[in-house]
Amino acid sequence: MNSVPIWDPHQYLRHSGHRARPFLDLLARLPEPPAARLRPPRIADIGCGPGNVTALLAERWPTAVITGFDNSPEMLALAEKEHAGATPGGGRLDFREADAAYWTPDEPYDLIVSNAALQWVPGHADSFARWIDALTPGGAFAFQVPGNYEAPSHALLGTLCALPEWRTRLAGRGRDFAHVLDPADYLDRLTGLGCAADAWETTYYQLLPGEDPVLDWVKGTALRPVLTELGDDADAVDAFLGQYRDLLRKAYPAGPHGTVFPFRRIFAVARTPEA
Template sequence: MHSDVDPAARIRTAAPPTAPGWDPQQYLRHSGHRTRPFLDLLARIPALPTRPGRPARIADLGCGPGNVTALLADRWPDARITGFDLSPDMLRRAEADHAGPTPGGGTLDFRRADIADWLPDDTYDLITSNAALQWVPAHPGSFAAWTAALRPGGTFAFQVPANHTAPSHALLAALCDSPRWRDRLAGQGSRHTHVLDPAEYLDRLTELGCTTDTWETTYHQLLPGPDPVLDWVKGTALRPVLTALRDDREAAETFLAEYRDLLREAYPTGPRGTVFPFRRIFAVAVKEA
């Protein structure tokens, strides 16, 4: 039996932005495209200040399901690598799939931590982050503490999505703030506007005494299947919305249908799939040796 009540009108008290719940399986559906920026970042990280008998110590901030963290062990086989994440679901998947000794004699472990206030409890040769800092509004304020924890010659490297002005994200923000949905979802679709431009990251990191390289790349991704852009954002940008509506299936389905129709118009399907441009910003900062 369907209710005649507008699903968006059931709760009229505005709520603060919801901490997103994560679905590792949904996130990994596009793991190839999501991994490519990290591989590009990894290729620009210089040799770490290790020496015989002292393997590299590496932190991965916002490690998610651990599939990218595991790539660090391919580059530094004997390293001691720790992935940090706040999501219990992501950590369970990471531990099940990747935790333990690595073939090169190193170790890979995962710990629960909120990277919004994470402070290093060790000295690191590399601190890295893949598509996570965009969820932390004040993340540039942590750069000083993180780079201070690097050994001389160590590296801080990250990449963040910068698609907040693209139709996928602009339409989501506008729909959340529309009269139909704003009482429940205002602000849930506009969390990435605090990502800085490459020049701003360059200024912040060079001021900390690091030799810094920043750049941006727009990947024109060809996504297969029906409504692939909706499927993509279900793993990331839509998570706060889906979390806010998780106790109201009818409202969630109504919202997804409205958003799906907007995405179909913004990203028409071609004969070989749907082209989804995605901008990424990268930074590699090396501490003075």
């Protein structure tokens, strides 16, 4: 069984507007790093994917030196092609291979962020201490993760993978990503590490265009472990996607203006004490 999904950055970016919106909301809540008054901020983006939201950090802090970390060669290749290098404000963007499950900062950071990545990492909250320890005084750690694992889109995927015809190959594949805590749990973890913290949740009612848009959405995210496991077995891929498509059509019927796809997101921002 393949443990690491193979990512398709172009499929992921098909819904880039909706996917980036929670990060923009998170970005609006981020404090200014105290060190930014004296020098360019140093920023890390854990699970940067194709780099499109990493680039938004450079717009917020034009002089910043920003590194995006990801364990997907496909994502990193596109990020480096589209976004790496000097930024117009005098800063710099670069990208490195690293697994969020094991990443340990090797230098101080003014800001560490993660956008829709930690849900793939079992026990990710256990890493908060070492990430926060790497922050400069007054630095911040902030993230958002999907919180919709009880929604039909994800619950049906788990149910389908567990059916007799699929369970031998796909048991657990529909729940590979469900490692998210409640906002209150994140708040407790972060304040327990000595931070001033805030946590909240938002449900976005996304209007998706086109035919079977919810299926198209999950092809870029939750379906990646399934598609990776089925690999080049075209008949199995077609059969699985056909069954899943029919379930999604009933759960998310198309309306006259598109398909409404509610999506819950969980956010947290933690700040260390200033010196």
